[in-house]
Amino acid sequence: MDDNDKWNWSNDEIRRVGYRVVDLISDYLTALPGRPVFRPCPPELIDDFADGPLPRAGEGVDALLDEFASKVAAHPFGNGHPRFFGWVNSPPTIIGVFAEALAAAMNPSCAGGNHAAVYVERQVLGWFKKLIGFPESGSMGLLVSGGSMATLTGLAVARHVKLPDVRKDGMQTLPRRAVAYASAEGHTCIRKALELLGFGSDNIRFIPVDDSLKMRVPQLEEAIRRDREGGNLPVVVAASAGTASTGTIDPLHDIRDVCRRHDVWFHVDAAYGGPAVLTARYKDELSALKDADSLALDPHKWMYVPVEAGLSLVRDGAAMRDAFSLVPPYIRTDGNSAGVLGPPWFSEYGVQQTRGFRALKVWMALKFHGVDGYTASIERDLSLADRLAERVRRSGDLQLVVEPSLSIVCFRYAPAPLRGDEEKLNAINKRLLEAVQLGGTAFLSSTVIRGAFCLRACVINHRTAEEDIDLLVDHIERVAGGLPGVT
Numbered sequence: 001m002d003d004n005d006k007w008n009w010s011n012d013e014i015r016r017v018g019y020r021v022v023d024l025i026s027d028y029l030t031a032l033p034g035r036p037v038f039r040p041c042p043p044e045l046i047d048d049f050a051d052g053p054l055p056r057a058g059e060g061v062d063a064l065l066d067e068f069a070s071k072v073a074a075h076p077f078g079n080g081h082p083r084f085f086g087w088v089n090s091p092p093t094i095i096g097v098f099a100e101a102l103a104a105a106m107n108p109s110c111a112g113g114n115h116a117a118v119y120v121e122r123q124v125l126g127w128f129k130k131l132i133g134f135p136e137s138g139s140m141g142l143l144v145s146g147g148s149m150a151t152l153t154g155l156a157v158a159r160h161v162k163l164p165d166v167r168k169d170g171m172q173t174l175p176r177r178a179v180a181y182a183s184a185e186g187h188t189c190i191r192k193a194l195e196l197l198g199f200g201s202d203n204i205r206f207i208p209v210d211d212s213l214k215m216r217v218p219q220l221e222e223a224i225r226r227d228r229e230g231g232n233l234p235v236v237v238a239a240s241a242g243t244a245s246t247g248t249i250d251p252l253h254d255i256r257d258v259c260r261r262h263d264v265w266f267h268v269d270a271a272y273g274g275p276a277v278l279t280a281r282y283k284d285e286l287s288a289l290k291d292a293d294s295l296a297l298d299p300h301k302w303m304y305v306p307v308e309a310g311l312s313l314v315r316d317g318a319a320m321r322d323a324f325s326l327v328p329p330y331i332r333t334d335g336n337s338a339g340v341l342g343p344p345w346f347s348e349y350g351v352q353q354t355r356g357f358r359a360l361k362v363w364m365a366l367k368f369h370g371v372d373g374y375t376a377s378i379e380r381d382l383s384l385a386d387r388l389a390e391r392v393r394r395s396g397d398l399q400l401v402v403e404p405s406l407s408i409v410c411f412r413y414a415p416a417p418l419r420g421d422e423e424k425l426n427a428i429n430k431r432l433l434e435a436v437q438l439g440g441t442a443f444l445s446s447t448v449i450r451g452a453f454c455l456r457a458c459v460i461n462h463r464t465a466e467e468d469i470d471l472l473v474d475h476i477e478r479v480a481g482g483l484p485g486v487t
């Protein structure tokens with residue numbers, strides 16, 4: 001290939017390189033389970049990345065793919081491995097991997113227009129509304145980068161609805177202090193969004209949680225009442241349908257009722273837990289998702305769509321448009337399926353103008369696996385988490401720190417001689433976590449529950465088997481037993 005051809009590949013060259021890429025994908029995904037879960041990047045490689053020169057002359061595609069294989073693919077964080085249990089990171093469904101390439105080949109901007117990608121996204125939004133039981137007419141949504149952006153989007157609409165002049169006045173001249181409510185266990189993206197929206201972190205009421213880490217609803221109601229009496233304006237409650245820390249689901253029905261009684265916006269962070277509405281176990285507890293004023297849900301978590309894919313749904317689609325729309329008159333459209341511009345542009349409903357074709361990977365994944373396939377896979381993750389919890393309960397030295405919720409199990413190493421010495425337990429569990437993470441056999445992350453540092457496993461992986469759970473527990477027990485200073 002000479003330099004001219006680099007902008008203009010022949011059919012043969014696209015196929016030749018494409019098949020090499022497919023080989024790399026297949027090698028990567030099939031070799032993953034046999035490799036250490038995580039290994040830190042070697043220092044020489046870190047230096048190599050840091051010191052590598054700006055490429056002046058381009059290089060050949062084969063050398064480039066070789067370099068990807070040896071430098072990049074060889075040093076993953078471990079997500080996708082059957083024994084990767086860290087944070088809320090799932091493996092990619094392979095159909096989604098291919099969909100990314102197909103979407104990039106078309107490379108449309110999904111800002112709007114009368115082309116198939118736009119209708120694919122609208123169909124995906126419609127499917128999620130159905131899945132959740134959200135009203136189909138009048139509501140609107142967007143695919144965004146993830147739960148954080150979906151939260152920012154939903155809370156921005158809340159702010160606009162409750163403070164109708166906010167786009168003109170900002171938060172500068174409010175006669176009343178605008179206040180938001182979340183549980184102390186809520187994701188940091190809620191606070192981040194509220195800070196960005198000008199609420200100020202002093203005007204977020206972090207409502208305390210009960211023993212199972214759920215928001216205390218009477219305290220929420222009391223806080224709202226107090227704010228109203230004090231002349232403040234309660235704007236929004238951000239509830240969690242599965243916290244990232246422990247999987248805890250706030251009492252959504254009760255929070256919804258409080259919001260309705262007090263005319264406060266009801267936002268639900270369902271980034272992680274939302275898809276569990278498909279399961280028999282959680283469908284009732286999560287049925288209030290359909291009553292949210294706005295909702296965040298991450299297809300890139302429990303729906304195994306490759307990152308990034310987040311979803312924002314808003315009950316009042318017109319309000320969503322009013323909160324963001326700022327289009328020049330030449331692209332404003334109210335729907336024209338015969339013309340160029342197509343239905344109202346997505347860019348009027350959110351932050352981004354040029355928008356990628358994220359919808360294709362979500363659309364293909366849903367069509368390929370079907371709702372039934374997803375339900376079965378999520379239920380399987382739940383039962384693997386049950387197995388892990390049961391192993392921890394039966395272990396003499398391990399201890400559940402809170403009852404598991406959804407597919408997150410939080411536990412710690414607490415051998416009899418150390419019980420009661422919280423400081424020592426925290427220290428030893430930190431060391432244990434690091435030893436496990438660096439060991440390559442399994443990977444988990446951590447959380448802190450009422451001051452107790454614990455190991456945290458999130459089972460969100462269609463590649464994980466029962467043996468992987470057993471191996472995880474056996475391994476932790478073995479590593480813990482070998483730590484100095486335990487007995």
Ligand SMILES: *Cc1c(COP(=O)(O)O)cnc(C)c1O
Pocket residue numbers: 088145146147148149187189240242243244269270271272273298310
């Ligand atoms: C992951 C997560 C978020 C943030 O979403 P991103 O996709 O990381 O932006 C918010 N809330 C919960 C419960 C999450 O699990």
